[in-house]
Structures are given as C-alpha cells and as structure tokens.
Amino acid sequence: MQRDTAIFDLIQEELHRQRRGLELIASENFTSLQVMQAMGSVMTNKYAEGYPGKRYYGGCEVVDKSEQLAIDRLKAIFNIEYANVQPHSGAQANMAVQAAILQPGDAILGLDLSMGGHLTHGSPVAFSGKTYVAHHYGVKKEDGRVDYEALEQKALEVKPKLIICGASAYSRDWDYARIRAVADKIGALVMADIAHPAGLIAAGLLNSPFDHCHFITSTTHKTLRGPRGGIIMMKHDFENPWGHKTPKGEIKMMSNLLDLSVFPGIQGGPLEHVIAAKAVSFHEILQDEYKVYAQQMIKNAQAMSQAFLEKGYDLVSGGTDNHLLLIDLRNKNISGKKAENTLVKADITLNKNMVPFDDKSPFITSGIRVGVPAITTRGLKENDMQQVVNWLDRVLMHADDETVISTVRGEVNEFMSGFSMYPELG
Structure with a gap:
C-alpha cells in the first residue's frame, strides 16, 4: 500500500x-510519548460496546483489563468510588450527566458563558441550553470573582434541578461547600466541571469538589496531561432520587443511570485506544x-x-x-x-x-x-x-x-x- x-x-x-x-x-x-503510543496502538482496532465484563462483542477480554485499569487508577487519584472513562470529550461527559438526571424542560443553573462559563453549562447554542431551561449566575464587577450571593438568590428564585459549577475561563478557586449548601436548600443536585483545574485538584493544590458535589466531570487533556477525552466521577454512589427501578424491582443506583446515559444513551462503542492512553496518563499522575x-x-x-x-x-x-x-x-x-x-x-x-x-x-x-x-x-x-x-x-x-x-x-x-x-x- x-x-x-x-x-x-x-x-x-x-x-x-x-x-x-x-x-x-x-x-x-x-x-508524554507513551500516551501517544497507546493512542496509536492496536487498541484502536477493537469494538467494545458496553462495559468491562458486559460487552456486546466477543474478544474483549484484553480491552476489559485495560479499561478496568483506567477506572481503578482514576479512582486512586481522587479517592473515589465511581468512575466512567468512556466519554469521548468533556462536553459528552456533561451531556451524559445531564441526560441521566434531567428531563427536557428542567431548570439548570450555571456560570454564564460571557463570565467565564462553558457552552455545556446552559449556553443557548449548545444542547444544554436547547434541551433544558437554562439560568445563569455571574461574577462581581468589582473583583471578577463568582458572585455566590447572586447565585443563591437566583437558585432560590428559579429552583433548578441541577447547579453547575466550573468554568473555562476563570482564574480563581471555587467554594464548592457554599454551592452545595445552596443546593441543599432547594433539593438540587450539583455537578462540578473541573476540566481545567483537575490536575491541580489531583495534586491537592486547590479545593476538592468531591465531598460537596454529587457529580464531577472533567476532560483528560488539560492539566491532567492525558489524551483528549472525558471522564465522569462520584465520590460515593447513591440511590437515584427519582425511584427508577431495575426489572427486578430494585432501586437503580446513580452509577447505573450514569453508565446507561453514556452507553447506550449518547455514545456507541468506546474508544479503547484513547482509554488505554487515559490509563497511561493516570499512571503518570499517581507518580510523585x-x-x-x-x-x-x-x-x-x-x-x-x-x-x-x-x-x-x-x-x-x-x-x-x-x-x-x-x-x-x-x-x-x-x-x-x-x-x-x-x-x-x-x-x-x-x-x-x-x-x-x-x-x-x-x-x-x-x-x-x-x-x-x-x-x-x-x-x-x-x-x-x-x-x-x-x-x-x-x-x-x-x-x-x-x-x-x-x-x-x-x-x-x-x-x-x-x-x-x-x-x-x-
């Protein structure tokens, strides 16, 4: 050829x-070179719809090990119980979380795009703004920092089902505990999009969202220094608050809903070569x-x-x-x-x-x-x-x-x- x-x-x-x-x-x-080598490996040849141990194709015994290794390493980085490493991007990780917990027309509250937020946090040109009724909070004009008082006032007014924190152009740390306190007042869930500061959080240098936010999403290619892709995490799994049940009548856990939201909800087969590269970068993050x-x-x-x-x-x-x-x-x-x-x-x-x-x-x-x-x-x-x-x-x-x-x-x-x-x- x-x-x-x-x-x-x-x-x-x-x-x-x-x-x-x-x-x-x-x-x-x-x-690193080894991250690129993993992305360019024979893992790209394998179709693997489903999750480790529960695939729709045969021949997945090796990629099962690779994907599980990525999951286990990500759990170790952030000391968490749940991780999904299949999202193709941060935007799709955010889409999957929102699809798992919201119905079209539900209210959400996120940082305004013009104030440093992200398209997937409720912008009218993105799926989040088109599918859900998006409201926004901003930063204070005098100091450029998130206006938590205005956030709380808006939350009490519109009662969103989901509050989103995180940004694409914000240079300060976040008060996740304060946002969770606001959410608890109105019975809302909280999603932290840490795509930008994830590596600094992993190193213990910024506030951690894991004890305060129900769901945490991130990309893997910014401060985490891995391949381009997305991840979804939870500190602890918990019963879904809507009472969705399995065919056996058991209450579905949020991990079930999130996994189903990624596949088959918004994606088909995972990119196992990228997941292998994610595993390599997670190994690097675990080093001193x-x-x-x-x-x-x-x-x-x-x-x-x-x-x-x-x-x-x-x-x-x-x-x-x-x-x-x-x-x-x-x-x-x-x-x-x-x-x-x-x-x-x-x-x-x-x-x-x-x-x-x-x-x-x-x-x-x-x-x-x-x-x-x-x-x-x-x-x-x-x-x-x-x-x-x-x-x-x-x-x-x-x-x-x-x-x-x-x-x-x-x-x-x-x-x-x-x-x-x-x-x-x-």
Whole structure:
C-alpha cells in the first residue's frame, strides 16, 4: 500500500510548529510519548460496546483489563468510588450527566458563558441550553470573582434541578461547600466541571469538589496531561432520587443511570485506544513527579500574573489561583481577536476570550486567555515568565509592525529550541 505522504508530512509540520513556539492556550498540553503510543496502538482496532465484563462483542477480554485499569487508577487519584472513562470529550461527559438526571424542560443553573462559563453549562447554542431551561449566575464587577450571593438568590428564585459549577475561563478557586449548601436548600443536585483545574485538584493544590458535589466531570487533556477525552466521577454512589427501578424491582443506583446515559444513551462503542492512553496518563499522575509539575504550574501562572500586572495589564480578578489568566485588553486598545491573530505570527499561541461585562462580540472579544500547562511541560520555570510576558507585550504594543513581530518570532524560536520535545521523533 502506498504511504500517505501528504498527511504524514502535515504531522511532521505540526510537530515542528509545536516545538518552535510558545503554547499558551490554557486548555492544551503536551502528552508524554507513551500516551501517544497507546493512542496509536492496536487498541484502536477493537469494538467494545458496553462495559468491562458486559460487552456486546466477543474478544474483549484484553480491552476489559485495560479499561478496568483506567477506572481503578482514576479512582486512586481522587479517592473515589465511581468512575466512567468512556466519554469521548468533556462536553459528552456533561451531556451524559445531564441526560441521566434531567428531563427536557428542567431548570439548570450555571456560570454564564460571557463570565467565564462553558457552552455545556446552559449556553443557548449548545444542547444544554436547547434541551433544558437554562439560568445563569455571574461574577462581581468589582473583583471578577463568582458572585455566590447572586447565585443563591437566583437558585432560590428559579429552583433548578441541577447547579453547575466550573468554568473555562476563570482564574480563581471555587467554594464548592457554599454551592452545595445552596443546593441543599432547594433539593438540587450539583455537578462540578473541573476540566481545567483537575490536575491541580489531583495534586491537592486547590479545593476538592468531591465531598460537596454529587457529580464531577472533567476532560483528560488539560492539566491532567492525558489524551483528549472525558471522564465522569462520584465520590460515593447513591440511590437515584427519582425511584427508577431495575426489572427486578430494585432501586437503580446513580452509577447505573450514569453508565446507561453514556452507553447506550449518547455514545456507541468506546474508544479503547484513547482509554488505554487515559490509563497511561493516570499512571503518570499517581507518580510523585506529577505533584512537582502541578506545583510548577501554579508558580508559573503566578509569576506570569505579576509580570503582566507590572506592565499595566488588567487581569480579571486581579490574578490567579490556578493555571490560567484572563486578561482584559481594553486599556491597551487592542481587541482579543487582533491580539490572537498578531501573536500567532510570532509563534505565540493563545486564544481570544470574552471578559466579564464585555462590550464586544464573542467573535472579537475584549480579552485573551493565557495558560501555562503546556509551557510548564516543556520545562519553563517561573524565572522564564518575565521573558514570556516581555515578548507578548512587545508584539501587542507593536501589533502592526512586522519587523518587531518577526524579531520576536526569531527570539521565541531560538529560546524554545533549548527545551527538548519528543526527541525520539527525530
């Protein structure tokens, strides 16, 4: 068979792009080589509808072991009783939880997308906003932090069946206990989407949602540094509150409803090669070195935060507790779109992002989101963050000067050549 040189040339081109640049997208990271090897393994050939020990196809005895290993390792990371590793993405993990516990038209309450929330938390353009009656809470204008009083007031007013906490562009920790207390007042369930801070929670560096939230979802490819995918977790299993019963008349546990919601509810066969890669990344997280990495993420983010503040940038909430920063560029007279498009010319990758109370459209935005997981994986330390911010500032302040942009690109490329990445790939 003739080799597909076109696609493999593009893969090599992408490897060069990743190697030479500064990757500052907060939701991206670089997996280990063994994670990629697992994803590219013969596990991709196996169809395995169902769950370990309960498949619809024969020949699943090996992938049963692999998937169970991923489940067991994830349970060990967070000290939990239940884990489902089959969701193809974080969005599908959120969809599965919502489908398991809600009926179309039920009320939900989540962080507004324009305030740092996620599409799957009730945005009108996503399934959550189309299927359920979505209400939202936000952040306070004066400090950019979640307005828990407004959250409680809205919850008491609309009485949602599900309160969602978590965000895609929020740089502070969460008060999960306070949200659970609000939920208990109205008999609501709580889902924490920890897709962004999951790795920092795993390392014990941020508040844990597991003792306060009924359901926890996450991706596996951000701070967890694994393959692209999703997971669903519970600290403890419990009887479903609606009295749904098995054919034998027994009350179904929430684990049953969640498993059925993933398959056959919203997905078919699981991606067993990705699940094998998840198992590898979970093994890495259980090693002592991972906590050192997680600690370095916070050190880098806070050093970067200080460097931006010293240059007069307006950081939403004034700083960060986690791995990302949300920066309002209005006082720098440049839009988020212009910033993103200009920085990529200098081989600096990040994304435009709406900021709270933004006066621009989601396609333009007034801000950018900056994250450190990927550059921390590359080996950059807190002492390097000043140089990184210097480069961003030079480009943003000379956004129409191609000479400056080209000069910065050369400096970035030379600097990053000192941080080896996948040397085994040549």
